[in-house]
Every structure is written in structure tokens, then in C-alpha cells.
Amino acid sequence: MLKTLTKPDTLIAAALMAFAAYLMWHATALPIGWDGARGPGGGAFPFWLSAIMFLAAAGIFMRSLLAGVRPEDLKPFFEPGMLGPVLAVTLALGLTIFLMPIIGAYLAIPLFMFWYLRFYGRNGWPVTLSLTLITPVALFFFFEVALLILLPKGITEPLFFPLYAMFF
Amino acid sequence: MEILSLLGQGFATSLMPLNIGIVIVGVTLGLFIGAMPGLGSVNGVAIVLPLTFIVPPASAIIFLAALYYGAMYGGAISSILLGIPGSSTAVATTFDGRPMAQQGKAGLALIAAAGASFVGGTISVILFTIFAAPLADFALKFGPAENFALVLLAFTTFVGLGGDDALKTIAMICLGLVLSTVGLDLITGQPRLVFFDMPGFYAGISFLVLAIGVYGIGEVLWTLERSRIAPTVTAAKVTYAELRSAIVTLARTWKTMTFGSVMGFFVGMLPAAGATPASLMAYGIAKSTSKNPETFGKGNIEGVVAPETANNAASTGSLLPMLSLGIPGSPTTALLLGGMVMWGLMPGPMLFSEQPDFVWGLISSLYTANLAAVLINLALIPLFVWALRMPFSVLCTMVLVLCIVGGFAPDQRMHDVWLILIFGIAGYLLRKADYPMAPLVLALVLGPVMEQSFRQALIAAQGDVTTFVTRPLSGMFIALACVFFLLPLAAKLRKHRHAVQSG
Structure with a gap:
């Protein structure tokens, strides 16, 4: 029983059921039925669709439970040995996004690239350094100079004042 | 005749130097993105869309359509050279393209793929030109009830024809539709589904955030998990003699090509079908109608030609309902639609009367994109061979950095970048558990249209739900939707009965 409950298929269906229930609860903040002359209330569409999603997920959940553990369920959900790399890249991405408003995109992104290219991808120094150094320059000219979209700079903001003076 | 003059005016737009340049850049970029294993047109459009702010909206759409085209050509390159x-x-295309490459005929296979793509693209663009305006005219009669029924029909094709698990498809459609309601209510303006009272949710969840998450970060994680061993690249040279003999061989496959193009175009129009099933169907039919089917899978050139005409024709086909009805025929066209809405070019029948310059400019640009794609494809083959040797980690960093920056750029909010990461992880896990991603993205794009038309129709009918079935056109769409919806059930019943009879 525990094995059928902890199958990825069952777990994901259960998570979707929980999320659908949360969405249904959230949608009830606005009327979910007929709202006078304004027609269906603002909560109706999200509420009833979340309800259908809940039922669909419940169906998947029940089906998965009733099917028991079949041979194909025994093969690992992640390719053997590949969960580590996937987790490492995900965490590095999270850290990069976390650091962007603090140390600025122009430090956080090259740091990420440096780690990925050199330590994760095991590329040589020429590839690593050239990409790590060219990318921020290209980003600056494309987004800030051409599109006037300012990327977050955090504490590195003062370093950009001379550049602003030059280009704007 | 009227079509020809409109198309002529369109060429006046698409042959402007800026737009020619844009088509060339778009096609080239698309070819590279398509050629990279793991990245296809939908990933390319999702990742590159934020960069198109640099040109005017009409040119941006032409650029993305060219990229879409290029990616369709490019897909064959790694199928042939890498076998992936x-x-x-x-x-x-791998079925016969790879054996051809292993027999030392990689050049011939690449030329055949490019030539077939060109034929498929051209025939389908002609069909597109013929059908686009009449379909839009027809759609002018649609009211809210018809629009709702049509969107519903689009979703039920996923359940009936998508080939994925029906319950999982329904769950994803509903999730996408509910996520599209986050933010301010369209009719009353009240906030709803503002999770954890975070101000970032008041503006809603942009389709781009979901698309970059799922097709950018999710795709990289997905490919990362499967990319332990680097594949070997087959060398390919294209000589003039090969080019000439390839064209002669191609001409002999005209029946396969014509059939693949027409079928691909119509299959491509269906939201749930599209280029992948179209190419598989074309391959299957070419094999079963061939005089020597046993040579298929061992390097028969028709096995390259059939899928390549069909997938290019399907990509044009999927543009037709997007432009004429506002219902995208594929995830990639869903992103194009989202982009057009973002730029204030609402696709649908009104676009044809209000912005004819843009519509016909776009249609005519498909002709130029097609021509540019075949020429650039053939000219740059050595470059593709070189690019395919690029370490996978280099490609991954580029894509991930573009995802982060591209997700931030449109609204300049870190909130969106975090959402991209969350959608990326969730999309990756759901995809691993066989949940289809295309209906999720389509639902988020079509959600506002669906809800608005549903509520308007009900208000107009004073709450009478039968309005959806009593109006003839809407009733017809709903009836068709029911058929699609019940298809998986019928298939199951038949299988069950079969099992009972034979058991």
C-alpha cells in the first residue's frame, strides 16, 4: 500500500488535487454563482474549472492507486545518477535569481556562467572566460543601450554612472 | 484576383529592407535553434520573444514567424547528422535520414530535407493565402457564444486527438485556464487569485512567463537529465554534383511531396495535432503506398521527403486558425498569438479588415522566409556541422541566461523571474509524469478570450445556458467538441470489447 501511495504518479496527482483545492478556496473570494445583472460572478470561472481539475486529478490518483505497483513503476523516476546534476543546476539558478537584485545582474549572471561552464560543464579556460566576459557586455548593449530596459544592479549601481553618462 | 492584389500590397511591406533583413536573421536563428537537439520552434520563440522588443511589432511578428519556419527546416539537420x-x-526524419548519413549520403539527405521543406512550405503557404481571408470573413459572423464554443472545441481536440492521457490533458487545460484568471477580473475589475497577497500577481500571469519557464528552463532540465553521452556528428559535405542529382531524385518524389504538403497543412490546423503527428502520418502513408516498403528505415530518400514536407506544411497550417480565428493551431502559434496581443494586434477576423497591411505583410513574408530558409540552409551546412559539435553546456548556459534576462525584460519585475523558475521546475516534473504541456500553454493564452466570451454570451442570453447549443454555429461546434471529448472513451470501450471477444 505504501508503495502505491509513494509512486510518482500518485504523488503528483495528490499534489495537483491539493493545488486545485487551494485554487477553489481562493476563488470563493468573489461570487462563484450568478451575480445579478453582471452575469456569472468573478469567481465562477476559476472556481468551477479548479473543481474539474480537482476531479481529473482525483481520477488519476484513484486509477494509480487501484493499478497497484506495476513493473514499469519500479524503474526510477529520475535517470540514475542524474538527479544530482539537475538539482545542482536548479539551485544555482535559484541562487543567481536571488542574488540579482543584491549584487546586480552584471555580477550574478557571469558568476553563474563561470560556475556552469568551468565547474559543471568542464570547458576549457578560453571558452569559459570569453563567454563569461562577452555576455554581460552584450546584455548591456542590447537591453540597456538599445532597448532602454534597465537590468537590476543592486550594490553595483554606482559603477554604472559613468556608463549612463556616456550612453544616455 | 483580389487576393493577388492584397498579396502584392503585402509584398510591399515584407520586401522593405528592414523586413528582408529580419526574415534573414530570423530564419538563420531558427535554423540553428531547430538544429540543436532539444530545442525546437516553440523553445526558440519562447526564449527569443523578449528580444524582439527591439523592432516594431509588425516586424517582430514577421521575425518570429521566420524563426518558426527556420526551426522547422533546422530540425532535420540534427536528425540526419546526429540521429537525434x-x-x-x-x-x-531520423528513420531514414540517419541510415542515409551512415551510408555516407548525409549531404544528399540534407539537400532532400531542405528541398522537401521548401516544397511543403510553398504549397502550404499558397493554401494559406487562399483560405485565410475567406475563413476570417466567415468568422466575422461569430458572436461570444460561437467564440466560446470554438475555444472549447480547440481544447477538446487535445482530449480526443492529442494522444496523451485524457485525464491528465483535462487537468492541464483547467490549470492553464485557472492561471489565466489570476489578477483583475475582466468584467468587474476586482482582484482575484492574488496568491499570498503578493503585488506581482495583480497584473496576472503572462503567457511568456509560463512559456519561458516550461519551454526554456524546463526543457534544459529535461535535456540535461538525458544528455550523459555526447552523440557523434556525421560529417557532411555538399557538392554541386550532389545538389544536381538530389534535385533530380526529389523531382521523382513529387507525389509524396504533394500529398505530404496538403495533408500536413490540414492536420496542422488542428490545435492538438500539428507538425509531429503530421510528419509521422506522412511517413507512414509514404511507406505503405510505396512499391518497395522494405527499403524504408534503411535510407530511402522518400522517408526523409515525406515527413519534411508534412512538418513544414503543418507549421503553416497552424498559423491559419491563429490569424483568422484567433485560435492557435500549435504551442508555437499560441506564443505568436500571445505576442501579438501584447503588441495590440488582436488576431482574429477583425485584424483582416483593420490591419490589412500587417496581415498581408505577414503572409507574404512567409514566401520570402521560405525562400530564405532553403537558401541559407543549403549554404550554411558546414556551419551547422561545426555548431553541432559545440559542447552542450555552452548551449545550456546561453539558454538559461536568456531565460532569466528575457523573463525580466518585458515588465522588469523579479517576481516574474521567480515564477519562471517555479514553472520551469513544475513543468519539468509534470512532463516527466506524462502530463502534456501544450494544452497548458494554450489554455493560459486562450483563457481570457474563453472567459470573456462565456460571460458575455450568458449576459446577452440573460443566464440561459442553452444559448450555446441553440445558436446553429455554436451548437455545431459544441456537438463536434462532444465527439472529440468522447473519442478516448469510445476507443477504450472498443478495446475492452475486443479484449472480451478475444479473451
Whole structure:
């Protein structure tokens, strides 16, 4: 029983059921039925669709439970040995996004690239350094100079004042 | 005749120097993206869309359409040279493309793929030109009830024809539709589903955030998990003699090509079908109607030609309902639609009367994109061979950095970048558990249209739900939707009865 409950298929269906229930609860903040002359209330569409999603997920959940553990369920959900790399890249991405408003995109992104290219991808120094150094320059000219979209700079903001003076 | 003069005016737009340049850049970029294993047109459009702010909206759409085209051509390159499909749309091309490469005929296979793509693209663009305006005219009669029924029909094709698990498809459609309601209510303006009272949710969840998450970060994680061993690249040279003999061989396959183009175009129009099933179907039919079917899978050139005409024709086909009805025929066109809405060019019948310059400019640009794609494809083959040797980690960093920056750029909010990461992880896990991603993205794009038309129709009918079935057109769409919806059930019943009879 525990094995059928902890199958990825069952777990994901259960998570979707929980999320659908949360969405249904959230949608009830606005009327979910007929709202006078304004027609269906603002909560109706999200509420009833979340309800259908809940039922669909419940169906998947029940089906998965009733099917028991079949041979194909025994093969690992992640390719053997590949969960580590996937987790490492995900965490590095999270850290990069976390650091962007603090140390600025122009430090956080090259740091990420440096780690990925050199330590994760095991590329040589020429590839690593050239990409790590060219990318921020290209980003600056494309987004800030051409599109006037300012990327977050955090504490590195003062370093950009001379550049602003030059280009704007 | 009227079509020809409109098309002529369109060429006046698409042959402007800026737009020619844009088509060339778009096609080239698309070819590279398509050629990279793991990245297809939908990933390319999702990742590159934020960069198109640099040109005016009309040119941006022309650029993305050119990229879409280029990616369809490019998919064949890695199918042939690596034996790994550049995207799912080029899976069928590996069946005979790879054996040809192993027999030392990689050059011939690449030329055949490019030539077939060109034929498929051209025939389908002609069909597109003929059908686009009449379909839009027809759609002018649609009211809210018809629009709702049509969107519903689009979703039920996923349940009936998508080939994925019906319950999982329904769950994803509903999730996408509910996520589209986050933010301010369209009619009353009240906030709803503002999770954890975070101000970032008041503006809603942009389709781009979901698309970059799922097709950018999710795709990289997905490919990362499967990319332990680097594949070997087959060398390919294209000589003039080969080019000439390839064209002669291609001409002999005109029946396969014509059939693949027409079928691909119509299959491509269906939201759930599209280029992947179209190419597989074309391959299957070419094989079963061939005089020597046993040579298929061993390097028969028709096995390259059939899927390549069909997948290019399907990509044009999927543009037709997007432009004329506002219902995208594929995830990639869903992103194009989202982009057009963002730029204030609402696709649908009104666009044809209000912005004819843009519509016909776009249609005529498909002709130029097609021509540019075949020429650039053939000219740059050595470059593709070189690019395919690029370490996978280099490609991954580029894509991930573009995802982060591209997700931030449109609204300049870190909130969106975090959402991209969350959608990326969730999309990756859901995809591993066989949940289809295309209906999720389509639902988020179509959600506002669906809800608005549903509520308007009900208000107009004073709450009478039968309005959806009593109006003839809407009733017809609903009836068709029911058929699609019940298809998986019928298939199951038949299988069950079969099992009972034979058991």
C-alpha cells in the first residue's frame, strides 16, 4: 500500500488535487454563482474549472492507486545518477535569481556562467572566460543601450554612472 | 484576383529592407535553434520573444514567424547528422535520414530535407493565402457564444486527438485556464487569485512567463537529465554534383511531396495535432503506398521527403486558425498569438479588415522566409556541422541566461523571474509524469478570450445556458467538441470489447 501511495504518479496527482483545492478556496473570494445583472460572478470561472481539475486529478490518483505497483513503476523516476546534476543546476539558478537584485545582474549572471561552464560543464579556460566576459557586455548593449530596459544592479549601481553618462 | 492584389500590397511591406533583413536573421536563428537537439520552434520563440522588443511589432511578428519556419527546416539537420531529432517534429526524419548519413549520403539527405521543406512550405503557404481571408470573413459572423464554443472545441481536440492521457490533458487545460484568471477580473475589475497577497500577481500571469519557464528552463532540465553521452556528428559535405542529382531524385518524389504538403497543412490546423503527428502520418502513408516498403528505415530518400514536407506544411497550417480565428493551431502559434496581443494586434477576423497591411505583410513574408530558409540552409551546412559539435553546456548556459534576462525584460519585475523558475521546475516534473504541456500553454493564452466570451454570451442570453447549443454555429461546434471529448472513451470501450471477444 505504501508503495502505491509513494509512486510518482500518485504523488503528483495528490499534489495537483491539493493545488486545485487551494485554487477553489481562493476563488470563493468573489461570487462563484450568478451575480445579478453582471452575469456569472468573478469567481465562477476559476472556481468551477479548479473543481474539474480537482476531479481529473482525483481520477488519476484513484486509477494509480487501484493499478497497484506495476513493473514499469519500479524503474526510477529520475535517470540514475542524474538527479544530482539537475538539482545542482536548479539551485544555482535559484541562487543567481536571488542574488540579482543584491549584487546586480552584471555580477550574478557571469558568476553563474563561470560556475556552469568551468565547474559543471568542464570547458576549457578560453571558452569559459570569453563567454563569461562577452555576455554581460552584450546584455548591456542590447537591453540597456538599445532597448532602454534597465537590468537590476543592486550594490553595483554606482559603477554604472559613468556608463549612463556616456550612453544616455 | 483580389487576393493577388492584397498579396502584392503585402509584398510591399515584407520586401522593405528592414523586413528582408529580419526574415534573414530570423530564419538563420531558427535554423540553428531547430538544429540543436532539444530545442525546437516553440523553445526558440519562447526564449527569443523578449528580444524582439527591439523592432516594431509588425516586424517582430514577421521575425518570429521566420524563426518558426527556420526551426522547422533546422530540425532535420540534427536528425540526419546526429540521429537525434532536433525537435519532436523531426522524429520521423531520423528513420531514414540517419541510415542515409551512415551510408555516407548525409549531404544528399540534407539537400532532400531542405528541398522537401521548401516544397511543403510553398504549397502550404499558397493554401494559406487562399483560405485565410475567406475563413476570417466567415468568422466575422461569430458572436461570444460561437467564440466560446470554438475555444472549447480547440481544447477538446487535445482530449480526443492529442494522444496523451485524457485525464491528465483535462487537468492541464483547467490549470492553464485557472492561471489565466489570476489578477483583475475582466468584467468587474476586482482582484482575484492574488496568491499570498503578493503585488506581482495583480497584473496576472503572462503567457511568456509560463512559456519561458516550461519551454526554456524546463526543457534544459529535461535535456540535461538525458544528455550523459555526447552523440557523434556525421560529417557532411555538399557538392554541386550532389545538389544536381538530389534535385533530380526529389523531382521523382513529387507525389509524396504533394500529398505530404496538403495533408500536413490540414492536420496542422488542428490545435492538438500539428507538425509531429503530421510528419509521422506522412511517413507512414509514404511507406505503405510505396512499391518497395522494405527499403524504408534503411535510407530511402522518400522517408526523409515525406515527413519534411508534412512538418513544414503543418507549421503553416497552424498559423491559419491563429490569424483568422484567433485560435492557435500549435504551442508555437499560441506564443505568436500571445505576442501579438501584447503588441495590440488582436488576431482574429477583425485584424483582416483593420490591419490589412500587417496581415498581408505577414503572409507574404512567409514566401520570402521560405525562400530564405532553403537558401541559407543549403549554404550554411558546414556551419551547422561545426555548431553541432559545440559542447552542450555552452548551449545550456546561453539558454538559461536568456531565460532569466528575457523573463525580466518585458515588465522588469523579479517576481516574474521567480515564477519562471517555479514553472520551469513544475513543468519539468509534470512532463516527466506524462502530463502534456501544450494544452497548458494554450489554455493560459486562450483563457481570457474563453472567459470573456462565456460571460458575455450568458449576459446577452440573460443566464440561459442553452444559448450555446441553440445558436446553429455554436451548437455545431459544441456537438463536434462532444465527439472529440468522447473519442478516448469510445476507443477504450472498443478495446475492452475486443479484449472480451478475444479473451
